[in-house]
Each structure stands twice: as structure tokens, then as C-alpha cells.
Amino acid sequence: MSVxxxxxxxxVVDLPTIRPHKLSMATMATQSMVIVRLHCSDGIxxxxxxxxxxxxxxxxxxxxxxxxxxxxxxxxxxVGQDASNINMLMARLDKISQGNAIAKxxxxxxxxxxxxxxxxxxxxxxxxxxxxxHLPVLWTLASGxxxxxxxxxxxxxxxxxxxxxxxxxxxxxxxxDVSHVARIxxxxxxSASVRVDVNQAWDERTAVHAIAALQEVGCDLIEQPIPARNxxxxxxxxERFEVPILADEGVQDCIDGLSLIKKGFSGAFALKIxxxxxxxxxxxxxxxxxxxxxxxxxxxxxxxxxxxxxxxHVWATLPEMAWGTEMFGPLLLTDDIVKQPLRYMEFGVxxxxxxxxxxxxxxxxxxxxxxx
Ligand code: MUC
Ligand code: MG
Numbered sequence: 001m002s003v004x005x006x007x008x009x010x011x012v013v014d015l016p017t018i019r020p021h022k023l024s025m026a027t028m029a030t031q032s033m034v035i036v037r038l039h040c041s042d043g044i045x046x047x048x049x050x051x052x053x054x055x056x057x058x059x060x061x062x063x064x065x066x067x068x069x070x071x072x073x074x075x076x077x078x079v080g081q082d083a084s085n086i087n088m089l090m091a092r093l094d095k096i097s098q099g100n101a102i103a104k105x106x107x108x109x110x111x112x113x114x115x116x117x118x119x120x121x122x123x124x125x126x127x128x129x130x131x132x133x134h135l136p137v138l139w140t141l142a143s144g145x146x147x148x149x150x151x152x153x154x155x156x157x158x159x160x161x162x163x164x165x166x167x168x169x170x171x172x173x174x175x176x177d178v179s180h181v182a183r184i185x186x187x188x189x190x191s192a193s194v195r196v197d198v199n200q201a202w203d204e205r206t207a208v209h210a211i212a213a214l215q216e217v218g219c220d221l222i223e224q225p226i227p228a229r230n231x232x233x234x235x236x237x238x239e240r241f242e243v244p245i246l247a248d249e250g251v252q253d254c255i256d257g258l259s260l261i262k263k264g265f266s267g268a269f270a271l272k273i274x275x276x277x278x279x280x281x282x283x284x285x286x287x288x289x290x291x292x293x294x295x296x297x298x299x300x301x302x303x304x305x306x307x308x309x310x311x312x313h314v315w316a317t318l319p320e321m322a323w324g325t326e327m328f329g330p331l332l333l334t335d336d337i338v339k340q341p342l343r344y345m346e347f348g349v350x351x352x353x354x355x356x357x358x359x360x361x362x363x364x365x366x367x368x369x370x371x372x
């Protein structure tokens with residue numbers, strides 16, 4: 001007998017960040033996540049998360065638009081359908097909606113969580129099996145203050161919580177940014193990897209000048225220095241410099257991946273389940289990158305525990321990623337809406353080994369932080 005999707009609830013949850021998180025396009029003091037609760041006729045509930053950054057400053061989807069699109073279009077297309085055929089359900093969603101990758105990712109995640117619980121296996125097992133149970137996790141230094149960033153990094157290194165650090169730059173003059181990076185790298189030395197994320201803030205000319213200087217001060221990786229759609233420019237920068245270029249906003253899915261590869265891009269790809277409309281799309285992009293010899297990085301849209309653990313299940317199925325992961329989102333928030341937070345240790349995080357995603361909602365906390 002088939003199991004049907006009975007209802008799907010969507011909630012906007014606002015959680016404060018532990019400190020201001022300054023990116024080139026926005027400063028975050030709160031993270032707003034759309035939480036999906038998918039109820040099936042066998043009594044099983046699947047959880048998913050649709051999260052973006054800085055309202056509309058980062059991309060075309062906001063938490064509010066995601067919720068409206070889910071409630072008005074995507075959820076009605078799934079209610080009453082067989083919950084166990086995820087490929088059919090995702091094809092159904094693609095037929096009625098162009099794009100909306102973040103919203104679709106939350107639904108695919110919830111379907112996988114429910115199916116894993118139903119079959120008694122983890123989401124990683126459903127996706128072919130985990131090859132790793134502990135994954136490295138980077139931390140982003142983005143307080144906006146160099147001394148505070150150095151202090152933060154030193155204490156995280158001492159705790160053995162993180163040893164790779166990403167610095168958010170691009171909002172200030174290049175010279176100011178370069179000296180910020182140089183001071184942090186000099187303070188941490190070889191004990192840490194220091195990388196930057198420009199979030200598209202430069203044009204190609206500025207990038208050429210800035211990357212040369214960043215390479216000089218010991219920066220290990222340059223993420224999305226120029227606008228997302230300038231694939232030819234990303235390819236040129238990757239050829240010009242020894243320091244690798246990481247495509248993030250520029251590589252949402254396999255179509256972008258193919259375009260970059262065809263143009264000769266030789267850097268690395270940041271995978272995000274939300275960009276690729278869910279775990280399966282992220283896996284497909286990873287396989288494309290593997291075929292082209294492109295290194296991988298497990299990226300985040302600063303999701304909370306549900307979105308972060310969903311991505312970890314995917315990353316665990318892949319060969320070890322050249323640049324590790326940045327699934328630190330829950331640690332940037334003052335509280336959590338799940339009962340058992342993820343376990344961060346030894347410069348990484350443990351993959352839960354229980355059926356589904358391995359997280360359970362704390363109903364009191366969920367009520368407390370749900371937007372009314
Ligand atoms: C991004 O563009 O990479 C990931 C970590 C972080 O601090 O911001 C995000 C988004
Ligand atoms: Mg990025």
C-alpha cells in the first residue's frame with residue numbers, strides 16, 4: 001500500500017546570531033529559516049529547511065518569498081502524492097516551477113528524511129552510503145574587526161574546533177581588506193588555513209590587482225571574487241593565478257558547472273544543496289566536477305541544524321573534498337530548534353548515525369522562535 005503525503009507545514013523561524021556577521025552585501029544579526037514539516041499517512045514526519053542570507057541581498061529568494069512559493073505552488077503539488085517516489089515528486093515540482101531551488105531543496109530534504117525514517121536508514125545511506133563519519137568544518141571570521149577576528153580564531157584553534165578560516169571581504173577598499181587578511185594570517189601562521197570570500201564584490205580588473213596581493217600574504221583560496229555570471233572571467237582568473245579560485249554564487253548547478261568547465265575554469269566548486277535544488281542535484285554537480293578534475297568544497301547558506309545536517313549527509317557520500325566543508329551554521333546562532341545539536345569536535349563534525357537526518361525538533365524552542 002502506498003504512503004501518501006497528507007500535509008506540509010512551513011514556518012519562518014528567526015534566530016539571532018552570536019555576533020554581527022558582516023558580508024560584502026549585508027550584515028546579519030538574525031538568521032531567518034523556513035522550516036518544512038512534511039506529514040505522511042504512515043505517521044512519519046520529514047523535516048527540511050530553506051534558508052538564504054540577508055533577506056534579498058544575497059539572491060533572488062527571500063525567506064518570505066520562499067514561504068509564499070511553497071504554500072501557494074509547491075506544497076499543493078505534493079499533497080496527496082506517493083511520498084516514497086522522490087524522483088517522481090521532484091520532477092512534478094520542476095514541471096510547475098522554474099527555479100525556486102532553495103524551496104525545492106527543503107522539500108527534497110524532508111522527503112529523504114521521511115523515507116530514511118520509514119526504511120530505518122540514514123539519509124546518507126539512502127544516497128548510496130556514507131564514506132566518512134567525521135567531516136572537517138571551517139569557521140568564518142566576519143566580526144568586521146581584525147583584532148576581534150584574531151582572538152576568535154585563536155580560541156577556536158585552541159579548542160580544536162576549527163583550523164580553516166574564511167574571511168569575508170569586499171565591502172571595504174582593497175588595501176584595507178588585504179592588510180586585514182595579512183594581519184590575521186601573520187597572527188595564525190601555518191597552524192591555520194586562511195581563505196577569503198568576496199561575494200562578487202569586485203570587477204575583474206580589481207580582482208587581478210587584489211588576488212596578486214592576497215596570494216602574496218599567504219591566502220589559500222579566493223572565493224567568488226567577481227559577479228556570478230562572469231564565467232569567462234572566473235576561468236581567466238583561475239588560469240592566471242596559482243592561488244585557487246572557488247566558484248560559489250557562479251556555480252548553482254550542473255548547467256553552471258558545465259559552462260565553467262567548458263570555458264577552462266580550473267579552480268574549485270562550492271557545493272550547496274540549496275543552490276542545486278536539493279541533495280540529488282548537489283551530488284550530480286559533485287560527479288560532474290569529479291569528471292573534470294575540479295576540487296570540491298561543502299558550502300552553506302548559513303542554515304541551522306536541519307539544513308546543515310542534510311548537507312553533511314550528502315558530503316559524506318562523496319570522496320573526501322579537497323577544501324573540506326563550512327557546515328558551521330548552527331554555531332553562529334544563539335540557540336537551536338533541535339533537541340540534539342550536531343557534535344562539533346576535532347576540527348570537524350560527526351555525522352549522526354540514526355535513521356533519516358538524525359535531528360528531532362524541540363517543540364518549545366520552535367514555538368519560541370517561530371515568526372507570527
Ligand atoms: C557564502 O557566500 O559562502 C557561507 C559562510 C558564510 O559565512 O557565508 C556563507 C555564504
Ligand atoms: Mg561564498
